[in-house]
Amino acid sequence: MQDNRGATTPRWTYFAVVFAAALGMFAGFAPIFNSTAGIFFGPLTREFGWGRGDASLSYAASMLGLALVSPLVGRLMDRFSVKRVIGVSILLFSISVACMSFQNGGRLLWVGLSLVVGVTGAATSVLGYLAILPQWFDRRLGLAVGIAMCGLGAGAIVMPSLSQALVSAWGWRAAYVALGCGSLILSIPAWLLLKERQPTSGGSVQSLPSGAPNEALAQAVRSYRLWAIFSMFVLASAATLSFGPHLPSMLVGKGFSASSAALSASMVGAGLLVGRILTGILIDRIHAPLVACGFFLAGAVGSYLLRASDAYPVLLGSCFLIGLTIGAEGDMIAYLIRAYFGRRSFGSLFGIAFAGYGLGAVLGPVVVGAYFDRAGSYAAPLQVMPWLLALAGGMALSLGRYQSLGDTEEGRSTKGHHVHASTSRQAFEPQTVVK
Template sequence: MSVDRSEFRQGWKVVAASALGIGTGLSPIPFYTTGVFVAPLTAEFGWGVDQIMLALVIMTLGAMVMGPLAGMAADRFGVRRVVLISVALFGVTLAGFALSNGSLTLFYINWMLLAALGSGTLPITWTRAVNNWFNTHRGLALGLSLLGTGLFGAAAKLYANFLIGEVGWRLAYVGLALLPLLLSLPTAFFLFRDVTDKGVTEAPARQAHRGFTLRQALGTYRFWVLAIAFVPISFAVGGPIPNLEKILGTKGMDVQQAVQIASLIGPSVIAGRLLGGWLIDRFWAPGVAFVLLALPAGACLLLTGDGVTPASSMGAVLLIGFAAGVEYDILAFLVSRYYGMRAYGAIYGTMYGFFALGAGFGPFIFGRIFVNTGSYDLGLIYGSAALLAGAALLLTMGRYPSPDSLPEDDAA
């Protein structure tokens, strides 16, 4: 049996559970659905688009603090335990938005709780197990695991928009909360296991205890190259996505047309995941990242000016989604290849804080630019430049270290 079949025969359950868990978790659901709640929240409470998008900044700050802690907890106590607890708490907290009473303070507090309690649903946790189960085809396995962001991101946007029209925005939040509670939680309970969990007997041999500690990683130049590079990259990709409906609306498209075009981001994320994962298994990942992240920089420019058409906007959304499909799995892959799995959760969790900085502030900055200028064009131009700059910085990473050269945990 080939290595490919052997790895997927043993690890397919983990990939499937991770795809569902990531797709219904903190990473995609708020970013993909916030845009469709802007109109009803504004109509109900009179909030501005920038005030609503500020919630994503607050959530980002919470994820920046709690992401590393969730990763450390996964390293120390086991990733399965962290995942199961966090999925349940994330669903309950998401349903809490249905109780919003017009107080922005309480609205923002709920976003803080969402980030704190739901941080264990981020790719930080799920990808730890995937990396341990896969080696030769790790990139493809990560791509498949992260498909959930595209599948459920697009579906959740349409699902939330449908629920808002049928039962109102309050019950729409409850409907969203049912996704992690009824889909992800039972699937993770029955299928999700790490190679180091008790009772796992057919796990492949892995170097789960070999690699850098967080302190050692912080002392390397590569850590800071990754951290700095992914701030502009995540800003450029994360900024437009929650604002897509508003961006397209400023170009003369009605609400339904804007939602339909924006939903195309889902298939393009899927394409980015699969192609990116396949490529990084075969070629140097920073070089792949440069090509796949630099090309979509033109998508931002396609959405600027007065000549935006439905056709050009569809092309732009597909390219932005393609970049969104590449960024997560490449970051997870690079952390595992350069730093090993010994403290993967802590290192990736800390790295995710920088990633979340750009992704979280991006929507708010885009919203503020629109409020101040009446157009998203300036933000889109900034996004194009940011993608090029971040992608170019990754080219300084150098070759992968040999797995056997990584330090080993003596206690293990």
């Protein structure tokens, strides 16, 4: 795992940073809140007389909050350090989740608190923890990201079952409080283990003129590549994350039992875990846009088969392919931003790109649900989704190649300083500086 970016850095530091990111995401926004949302639907609808549509507004509101605040969080990470922003987010997110127990049946309070959860939890998600890894890894960045993302996947498996047990034992209000407290307890050691890399005098942002990070950000914001990355993840997340709340219903509509349909979610989860590890391995060896395009096309095939086939094994396979794509998406955002724009203003640019992912996660499920309520079927969304993913794959290919580190401005600035470190960096992951 060690990336050999400096002879003085202990090997354990690299492992500790990856483990901290994995543990933090295990107890962060997605597993604690989003993956457990379905567990609370039943108790809340029974107590307050809500419909499923009312209960599902929580997911959309939280993702909207995440999407809206992501660029600001990224900017704050660049300004005040990633670790400080994560620390504040850990505390506020834990309190926000616990405050979900104050629901009184008012839909405004339900949506408002869910929005606050998304805002406060943004830095406890992929957005915060993966922003640390590019400081430590170049050549093995993909593998480091893939391993860390397994923490998120494990949390998505563990937290729903844990939440169900808490609801059954103590009720839904106590369960929300327990989840908030549990998130804080698990996140504190993760935060303590996180370590930000102190830049060397040769190639650091601090050694450049004071305006260099802002100039790099301004150049990137005018770049086609940044907005292509943003757009392709809007499309991809809208297409794939739409399946989350609707997939079991799709299989029930094809004539399968509820228990058989429930297995579809497990197949998506299996594909998600495999996708995260496989993406991490591949993008360290193959041009990242090619890998992204491949996974997007796999999702397109999966969504096509979901519409075209009624065979149960084929449908489960299609769910696995969709899970592969979802697993790849989170890994790709951080890697592509690092590869094309370097480390200058990484947090700000990562926040912008991640906002696209969050925006798609809001739009997709809402549009699909609204169409089903109107038409009574999923036919049209299932026809559109493969094309959305194919378009995302084409946009990935349009990004072009990135230069090797030694050919970029960051790499050139290290020449003549710290010769050993500069030499060892020649083999690191390609990146470019936007011209």
